[in-house]
Amino acid sequence: MSATSRYIRLLAGEYGEKLDLVEEKPWERRREFLAMNPAATLPVLIEDDGPPIVGGVIVGEYIDETRGVFSRDKRLMPEKPIERAEVRRLTEWFVEKFDQEVTRYLVRERIFKLEMSKEDGGGSPDASAIRAARTNSRHHLRYVGWLAENRNWLAGSRMSQADLAAAAALSVLDYLGEIPWENEPAAKEWYSRIKSRPSFRPLLSEKVRGVPPVRHYADLDF
Amino acid sequence: MSATSRYIRLLAGEYGEKLDLVEEKPWERRREFLAMNPAATLPVLIEDDGPPIVGGVIVGEYIDETRGVFSRDKRLMPEKPIERAEVRRLTEWFVEKFDQEVTRYLVRERIFKLEMSKEDGGGSPDASAIRAARTNSRHHLRYVGWLAENRNWLAGSRMSQADLAAAAALSVLDYLGEIPWENEPAAKEWYSRIKSRPSFRPLLSEKVRGVPPVRHYADLDF
Structure with a gap:
């Protein structure tokens, strides 16, 4: 996770x-x-x-x-410095910003706290942290939708590291049923393209003990 | 700042x-x-x-x-991927981590709040935020000291982007008199080398209105 x-x-x-x-x-x-x-x-x-x-x-x-x-x-990184900067901007967006504003909270409250000892911060989920993360998540999902509407892949015309970083982050939320795909059809279409890649298969088969994924999680046609 | x-x-x-x-x-x-x-x-x-x-x-x-x-x-970036990874690790450390744990709070509380409107979060400094940042700052300064004791430059034998990222971050704290250099002689010796470079001069001559720098800030021999 x-x-x-x-x-x-x-x-x-x-x-x-x-x-x-x-x-x-x-x-x-x-x-x-x-x-x-x-x-x-x-x-x-x-x-x-x-x-x-x-x-x-x-x-x-x-x-x-x-x-x-x-x-x-x-290669999943373009050659031109200015295009590399855009791939890096979005990679950083999903690896850092999206994590700090959304994923970290949802995963911590809904999964890690079950495994953590009391001293490490375990215990019952904090509803206000979950609520804040869900609000932030809507803005991020809108942004993915906007990128997917305007570009073939998130950072431009070709698939890049940025698509993998974004799909990795969304896959964690999707496991938890936190993504209302029906609101963002372009994002959904993009995600289903990435999800069909062989590199994605191992992720889709893993499960967290005690927290089953939503029903559509591993469906390539969701 | x-x-x-x-x-x-x-x-x-x-x-x-x-x-x-x-x-x-x-x-x-x-x-x-x-x-x-x-x-x-x-x-x-x-x-x-x-x-x-x-x-x-x-x-x-x-x-x-x-x-x-x-x-x-x-060039301030080495050729070998493994050495590049170390330069990047430290650059990210000072650009992201050090900022999130130290600089951001001290600059916000001690400088930006003076300029911000009340709606934007202006007002009197939050003493507990300043205290927490100062505690974090000691650990970071110790780490710079350790790197400077064990390597010629922070990321290895040659000067790199990481030295500039670290020196940039420390220069902001130094302006505010937040660095007890006497505790970390190796860090001080490293910083004085960077500070003497012509690229540093413009930074040393700038002042924030209403917040003068500490006396030794622009001294190359501090």
Whole structure:
């Protein structure tokens, strides 16, 4: 349920790269984890016992620079600096802003709190946090709809990292039944295109214990 | 007093690029500004009437890709992906994390509130926000000290964008007299190296009306 880890899994999947996944609960603040990433954020990528590469945006750039550059017309980052800036703006939007205003609260209140100890902040969900996140979510969904109406893919005419970052974030909310797709047909059409990609399949088959996904979650034709 | 705008000014300065500065008060949420950047964050760069490039990290990447790449051994971004990841980690640390935990509060409470209308959130400073920011600031300064003790420059053996991002953030706090340099001699030695660079000079000569800098702010030998 980490939207940013999902983004990296999609990106690696698009380049045919298999990752070994290790679950980490950042709120436990494990010593070994803090030594890898003092910011205590996810995801962290380790390649061939090299130093840890931390943070969704940065791991994304690393995968582009080590995998994307060799993928020719399948590269998910454009060549021109001004187009790269737009891909980065939207990637950052979904990895940082959307997370800070929406996903973080909904996932924390509806999922992580069930697993957290009382000392770590576990307990019953905070209704006002959920309400605020849902209000913010409507504006973001409207923005995705607007982008999908005006462009073929979110950052321009070709699929890019930004589409994966956005779809990763929306997939977490969709699991929780938090997306009224009927209000945003263009966003829905775009999401169903991304959702049909092979890289998406592993995400759709995973379930959180005790929190089943909404019925349409794994349907490619929803 | 925008640490991130300062970072971009330093970066452009290092590449000998002159910027035309336009002051923007994001809390006023000007229509034209929101149209350029719906996230309402600073800085925004516009080049040759092209589309706006928004956000400190992203503008930094853009300047690297359009100026840095032509600067050979003066480029402030390394070539190797793994080293680039470390420069990016620290740049993001100072542009995002340090801002969210420290600078934002101190600047808002001690400077912006004097200029803001009551509706926009102006008024007297919130002592508890200032206290929390100062506590966070100690941990960050300790981290800069640790990096400066263990490396020649913050992200490695050569000066990089990360040094500029960190120095930009610290310069704002230093203006306000919020940095106890005597506690962190290695950080102080590193900062005095950066502060002596010609790109830093314009920042040191600017003053906020009604809020004079601490006495040592513009001294190269402080």
